[in-house]
Amino acid sequence: MAGQRPVATLATVAEAAGVSRQTVSNALNSPELLRPDTLARVQEAIETLGYRPNRAARNLRTRASHxxxxxxxxxxxxxxxxxxxxxxxxxxxxxxxxxxxxxxxxxxxxxxxxxxxxxxxxxxxxxxxxxxxxxxxxxxxxxxxxxxxxxxxxxxxxxxxxxxxxxxxxDGHAGVAAAVDHLVDRGHRRIAWVGWQDTSFIGEDRRGGWLARMTERGLPTEGWELRGEDTVDYGRRAAHDLLDRAEAPTALLCVSDTVAMGALHALAERGIHPGPGGVGVVGFDDSLAAQLVTPGLTSLRQPxxxxxxxxxxxxxxxxxxxxxxxxxxxxxxxxxxxxxx
Amino acid sequence: MAGQRPVATLATVAEAAGVSRQTVSNALNSPELLRPDTLARVQEAIETLGYRPNRAARNLRTRASHxxxxxxxxxxxxxxxxxxxxxxxxxxxxxxxxxxxxxxxxxxxxxxxxxxxxxxxxxxxxxxxxxxxxxxxxxxxxxxxxxxxxxxxxxxxxxxxxxxxxxxxxDGHAGVAAAVDHLVDRGHRRIAWVGWQDTSFIGEDRRGGWLARMTERGLPTEGWELRGEDTVDYGRRAAHDLLDRAEAPTALLCVSDTVAMGALHALAERGIHPGPGGVGVVGFDDSLAAQLVTPGLTSLRQPxxxxxxxxxxxxxxxxxxxxxxxxxxxxxxxxxxxxxx
The missing domain is CATH 3.40.50.2300 (Response regulator)
Structure with missing residues (x-):
């Protein structure tokens, strides 16, 4: 910390180095104009005193505010x-x-x-x-x-x-495709997509990863998706809707952690355990909520x-x-x- | 939006107002020097053109970066x-x-x-x-x-x-005291404090609210508190410790939402329902996790x-x-x- 000494200025640097203020200014802006020994002396004084050129002055000179x-x-x-x-x-x-x-x-x-x-x-x-x-x-x-x-x-x-x-x-598409692979590796075949409205470019990118990888894996997608807003309530209602069906999904792949938290609410209301032995749930964002909720929400973490x-x-x-x-x-x-x- | 037109400068304002650049500068810095009709003309040009004095120039003049x-x-x-x-x-x-x-x-x-x-x-x-x-x-x-x-x-x-x-x-003290009142109103008498180490000033302030209000209400505090770090794991272990006791608390008043989330994990592990009919849990911070977790964590919201x-x-x-x-x-x-x- 240089804070215990007075603030260095162009003038105090000049005095310490035994040169004019113009010379200090040259050392900063046109060092090639100075004799090497003079430049070294000025640089040493700048270092010793902890001098920083005033930012506003530098800004006017460089037209840059940084x-x-x-x-x-x-x-x-x-x-x-x-x-x-x-x-x-x-x-x-x-x-x-x-x-x-x-x-x-x-x-x-x-x-x-x-x-x-x-x-x-x-x-x-x-x-x-x-x-x-x-x-x-x-x-x-x-x-x-x-x-x-x-x-x-x-x-x-x-x-x-x-x-x-x-x-x-x-890459939302690749992330969701990797989540499909993960769920299939865990034995899931009926994997529903709980997505956003098709007006969301990001939502469509993520949905594309589900659709493409499910199709590659030979798994059904027709009728296995819902769309809605980014709210806990939508996630809750969507999960109830899907789980009410005669042939219910075993996993809910959700477009966001917010929607996934709603799906977890629905599972709790139905007395269904999230995870192995119950219904799998995946979110997107690796939010603090995903990290803290019981039993921990599997999620895609943005780098x-x-x-x-x-x-x-x-x-x-x-x-x-x-x-x-x-x-x-x-x-x-x-x-x-x-x-x- | 003024963005569709070229950036206004001192010079363009001067030209539009039919005055010198020095006059524009005076209008900005020493308006009292100008004739009222000239000042009005310059101000109108500044307004029309959307001119803003260059911030770096103003900073040097006022020695303020804003x-x-x-x-x-x-x-x-x-x-x-x-x-x-x-x-x-x-x-x-x-x-x-x-x-x-x-x-x-x-x-x-x-x-x-x-x-x-x-x-x-x-x-x-x-x-x-x-x-x-x-x-x-x-x-x-x-x-x-x-x-x-x-x-x-x-x-x-x-x-x-x-x-x-x-x-x-x-005011952590007042907030936690209000939480004690809330729990007592809900019928709780055995309200444990799940706190931080006594090296935390903030933790001691919040704990003080529990201690004072419990005492005022004639409720026991001796032996009804634990201390630890601000982690989910500590909250989990603390809740298990308290609920393992022969005379277990009916409510856990937690120093933070993080600790409260750990307490909720412990309840889930024990198959105990949080809330009415089970064990009451209160956190501090009104975090997103508090808002999203099932069934929603009662918490103190910082203004x-x-x-x-x-x-x-x-x-x-x-x-x-x-x-x-x-x-x-x-x-x-x-x-x-x-x-x-």
């Missing part, structure tokens, strides 16, 4: 996702290693997907954005792209095949730490005007097996 | 808290109304409670901090206080009665939205060098009653 904007949405109550904590920490941590900080903002009008971006850009408060609003098809991404603002999206530009901006996403690393790699490429080697990254979720299977 | 630093800690896996999402949104939202943004940073060394603050201060990257690390007795708060850095703490300076910095906290509002009020007082009316705020948590009671 800040990355991220719009935070209202935390949803009653849903299991809660991924933001993990993603935020990974992003902030990786940004630190790239000399960037994360600036959070909210929208005045949460229903306007573009609200908030414009003001930060016009006041040059941030150099770039990370866009995470993937559920609505990323209107902010299109807008930022049109305005040539550096940004990286967490989430694919679903339904916009011509979009070329960099993005990182999770949020790795997503943060890839997002920052692509951000740096954009900020340093480099062409990215892999501008579009799809990472596989990991199946975390717990008591419900 | 950023509030908040250190994010690694998200804990396997615990139910997950309060950060809700607190962050509230803080960012309230900051927006005060023309402040939140800058997130992480420590290089997570074990050093002071790591990260010094660098941001020395580079003038932030104007103030919010300190949320209340579990370790806020060493960052003492350091910031000594260095006369504006900051507000979420959490009391436990064990430092001489500390005078502004803070906002939650994080209100905490954000109070933190920003105190921050503004500090930044504007005002004496705060109420520099120390204690807010009561709200008991959210669900199936487990």
């Amino acid at each position: 800040l990355v904007g991220l719009r935070v949405e209202p935390a949803l109550e009653g849903t299991a996702s809660g991924l933001m904590d993990r993603f935020l920490h990974s992003l902030v941590e990786t940004c630190r290693t790239a000399d960037l900080h994360v600036l959070l903002f909210t929208a005045e009008d949460v229903n306007d997907p573009l609200d908030g971006y414009d003001g930060l850009l016009q006041s040059a408060a941030v150099d770039a954005f990370v866009v995470t609003d993937t559920y609505r098809g990323n209107p902010a991404a299109s807008w930022l792209d049109q305005h040539q603002v550096p940004f990286v999206a967490f989430g694919r530009p679903w339904g916009e095949p011509t979009a070329t901006h960099p993005w990182v996403d999770v 949020l730490e790795q997503i943060g690393v890839e997002v920052v790699r692509l951000l740096k490429d954009r900020l340093e005007l480099r062409t990215s080697d892999e501008p579009h990254v799809i990472l596989s979720p990991e199946l975390v097996v717990r008591g419900t299977t | 950023l509030v630093g908040l250190r994010v800690e690694p998200a804990l896996e396997g615990t139910a808290s997950g309060l950060m999402d809700r607190f962050l949104h509230s803080l960012v939202e309230t900051c927006r109304t005060a023309d402040l943004h939140v800058l997130l940073f992480t420590a290089e060394d997570v074990n050093d409670p002071l790591d990260g603050y010094d660098g941001l201060l020395q580079s003038a990257a932030v104007d103030a901090f919010v300190v949320t690390d209340t579990y370790r007795g806020n060493p960052a708060a003492s350091w910031l206080d000594q260095h006369q850095v504006p900051f507000v703490a979420f959490g009391r300076p436990w064990g430092e009665p001489t500390a005078t910095h502004p803070w906002v906290d939650v 994080l939205e209100q905490i954000g509002v109070e933190v920003v009020r105190l921050l503004k007082d500090r930044l504007e060098l005002r004496t705060s009316d109420e520099p120390h705020v204690i807010l009561s948590p709200e008991l959210v009653v669900r199936g487990t009671t």
Whole structure:
């Protein structure tokens, strides 16, 4: 900690090194102009005093705030996702290693997907954005792209095949297919899909993994699926509906942990044990709820730490005007097996 | 959205208003120097064009970055808290109304409670901090206080009665006392406390609410409490220990949702129904897990939205060098009653 001494300035560094302030400034901005021994003396004084150039002064010089904007949405109550904590920490941590900080903002009008971006850009408060609003098809991404603002999206530009901006996403299709394999290995054949509405691109991606792998395995899918919203209540009703049937499923593969938690409620109401010997349940997100519920919900874990690393790699490429080697990254979720299977 | 037009600058505003750039600058910084009709014309051009002074230029002038630093800690896996999402949104939202943004940073060394603050201060990257690390007795708060850095703490300076910095906290004592009343109203008399180690100030505050209210109600406390860490496994073992006794408790009042989730595991293992007719369970935090678990965990909800509002009020007082009316705020948590009671 350098905090016990007074804050170093250009002037105190100059005095300590026995040079002019202009020389210190040159040492920082045009070191090649200085004699090697002078440069070494100034650098030693900078090191000893713990001098950091004032950020606002540097910003004006470089036209860079070294800040990355991220719009935070209202935390949803009653849903299991809660991924933001993990993603935020990974992003902030990786940004630190790239000399960037994360600036959070909210929208005045949460229903306007573009609200908030414009003001930060016009006041040059941030150099770039990370866009995470993937559920609505990323209107902010299109807008930022049109305005040539550096940004990286967490989430694919679903339904916009011509979009070329960099993005990182999770392979829901592959994850759910792996969950089907897991359930089949456990002896299940009647595996129902408890999904979202077909207007959800992410929901359709995940459902595709169920449909494709079930078909590959020669297992029935026709009539073995339901669709609804991302609520505990929908998951509960869907599970009751499926388990009321004459030929009931032995496993419920759910599009999210929230829906899976509803399915667990239904099992409890029917006195059916989740897991081996009862009905298998799988969720998606590996939320805290999945980790904490009795007997532990098998779930697909999003690799949020790795997503943060890839997002920052692509951000740096954009900020340093480099062409990215892999501008579009799809990472596989990991199946975390717990008591419900 | 002003985004469809080119970014306004001092020059475009000057041209639109038919004045010099110096006049626009004066309109922003020393409006009293201008003739009222000129000022009105410049202000109209600023409004029409959506001009915002460059933030870095303003920062150099005002020596204010309008950023509030908040250190994010690694998200804990396997615990139910997950309060950060809700607190962050509230803080960012309230900051927006005060023309402040939140800058997130992480420590290089997570074990050093002071790591990260010094660098941001020395580079003038932030104007103030919010300190949320209340579990370790806020060493960052003492350091910031000594260095006369504006900051507000979420959490009391436990064990430092001489500390005078502004803070906002939650009344754990009152919350747990209300939970005792609730359980007694439901007919419980043997109410055990499943707490944390006595080295936790927060844990002792909450325990105090149980001890005081049980005593007031003439109910036994001697031998009716256990202590341990904030893990699901501890909660599970503690519940088994208490329920193995000849005279077992009818309700488990738990210091956190994480511990309460462990207690629910133990009940499931013993085939005991949580809630009326079985064993009552109460947690603390109103986490997503509490909301989602079957049959819903009764829990004390921290008023994080209100905490954000109070933190920003105190921050503004500090930044504007005002004496705060109420520099120390204690807010009561709200008991959210669900199936487990």
